[in-house]
Amino acid sequence: MKTQALAIPRGTPSPLAAFWALVVGFALLIAQALAVEAQSRPNTFADLAEKVSPAVVNITTSTTVAAGAGGPQPIVPEGSPFEDFFRDFLDRNDDGQRRPRRSQALGSGFVISEDGYIVTNNHVIQGADEILIEFFEGGELEAEIIGTDPNTDLALLKVAADEPLAFVPWGDSEESRVGDWVMAMGNPLGQGFSVSAGIVSARGRALSGTYDDYIQTDAAINRGNSGGPLFNMRGEVIGVNTAILSPNGGSIGIGFAMSSRVAQNVIAQLEEYGETRRGWLGVRIQDVSDDVAEAIGLESTAGALVTDVPEGPAADAGIEQGDVILSFDGRDVADTRELVRRVGNAEVGKAVRVRVWRDGETQTLMVTLGRREDAERAIPASAPANEEPATREILGLSISTMTDELREQLGLGATDEGLVVEDVAEDSEAFEKGLRPGDVITEAGQQPVATIADLEDRIDGAREAGRKSLLLLVRRAGDPRFVALSLDEG
Structure with missing residues (x-):
């Protein structure tokens, strides 16, 4: 059989050459993308720092502290021969009077309007008798407190200036991504205006508050930075520097700033009402x-x-x-x-x-x-059950029906119904999930239970429906919670 070579027109690249051309082109595209990405990294933060610095302030607070409060005192063993000596020494220097003293603290803040509204942390100004604002371009003004919110550790201050003040705008913290560049400004350790830079390390962090929504950053934040701004690269405030995680009190690259999504809403309410309205x-x-x-x-x-x-x-x-x-x-x-x-x-x-x-x-x-x-909150009192009425063992629980005596002991109302937990087997799932004597089961399978027969009916119904567990509503000291127990417990 005669074979014939494939004819390739002149000027047409060979398959191998076309392959390498494709590889080179792809490599060039990657290089261009990397070059664009590299260009997005700031060569310097100087322009940004120069732009926003006039709106960042140092805050000094003064507080009157009662005499003897917080000051060091000599400690000697009771009955020591030096006891009378130190007592006489303190009395002589006190002249028989207890003189108050002044305590100062430092923090940071930032101006959000030309008419003098300033944002900081609540803990920076809490209990202060006097608040002094120092501006980057020189000059000092006394500030008054417009409102505070301990739940988010935010505070709004106001100064009266003769001229419009430089201020910075809020940014959208929801747009910030993990890995984005950020810049922090403030008064760390009382050293005056200082800049640090880093990235967004994480978002949506919670520390201890109900409304926490912190941005985590590795930009250096130290004592004195509290209340200062965390900027994005457009010079917008996306967070209020609040706390650090550190074993030694200094920055180890784990700082937290309350997100502008939360802070902006709280500050707007403080400005309008002097308090929050959630x-x-x-x-x-x-x-x-x-x-x-x-x-x-x-x-x-x-x-x-x-x-x-x-x-x-x-x-x-x-x-x-x-x-x-x-x-x-x-x-x-x-x-x-x-x-x-x-x-x-x-x-x-x-x-x-x-x-x-x-x-x-x-x-x-x-x-x-x-x-x-x-909103009003009322938590009824409670007391442990002491009597041993007739019980039934179900799902690892010893339970009894409600009686007037149990209602009185548990601090319940005369019409309250449910099953009282008398005992819990320590090797049971119920014990593992936190049920304890004195708890009251008011629902099973999302239906009220007032008798042991009610509970047994709910168990049978759940098993017939193919459920592997039964949902109980349990109340303790007036607080309800749902607990699901396996029906295999018996």
Whole structure:
């Protein structure tokens, strides 16, 4: 069989040459992309620092401290021969009078309006008798406190200036990404105006507060930086420097700034009202665990499980105990922390859509939010049960029906119903999940239980429905929570 070579027209590159041309072209594209990326890194922060510095301030506070408070005192053993000597020495130097002394503290802040509003941390100015603002370009002014919010550690001050002040705008912290460049400014360790730079290390950090939404950064933040601004590369404030994590009190590259998403809303309320006005939904909630999700037929653990609905906006709108809040005001709810933040940032009096999971399906309710600060909270007293009424062993629990004597001992109302936990087997799942004597089971399978027969019926019904666990609503000292127990416990 005769073979014939494939004819390739002149000027047409060979397949190998075409392959290498493609490789080279691809490499050039990568190099160009890397060059563009490299150009996005700032060669210097000098221009940015020069632009925003006039709006950053040092803050010095003075506080009157009672005599003897906080000062070092000699310590000698009781009965020592030196005891009388030191007592006489202190009395002579005190002249029989207790003189107050002045204590000073340092912090940072930034101007947000030309008419003199200044943002800082609450802990910087808390308890201060006098607040002095030092400006980057020189000059000092006394400031008054407009309002504070201990929950987010933010404060708003005001100075009266003869001329309009340089100020910096808020930025959108939601746009910041992990790895973005940021710059911090402030008065670290009392050294005066100072700049440090780094990146966003993490977002959405929580320390200890209900409304925490911190940006974590490795830009150096030290004592005295508190209240200072964290800037993006456009010179916008995306965070208020608040805290550091450190074993020695100095920066180790783990600093936290309250996000502008939270701070801007709080500061606006302090400016308008002198106090915060947070939205209030009026529910008690807990996270949805895997076993709770399985017990109520949810496919995932997202959402916030409603454990109680006291009198308030949620009750008026028809939200019920046992509902799982899946979305709030059009946005999905991941967990209880996220729901609390969103409700708190919502406008008082706003009507919002709340989507809940109830009885195996979703429902959407309209809730008009109240004001959290006006909400009243009452926690009834409690006392442990001492008597040993007739009990039944179920799911690792020794339970009894409610009696008037138990109601009195537990601090319950005359009409309160439920099953009282008398004892919990220490090797049981119930004990592992925190149930203890004195707890009151008010619901099982999201239905009220008043008798042991009620509970047994709920167990049988769950097993017939193919459930592996049963959801109990348990109250302790007036606080409700849901607990899912495996039906294999017996």
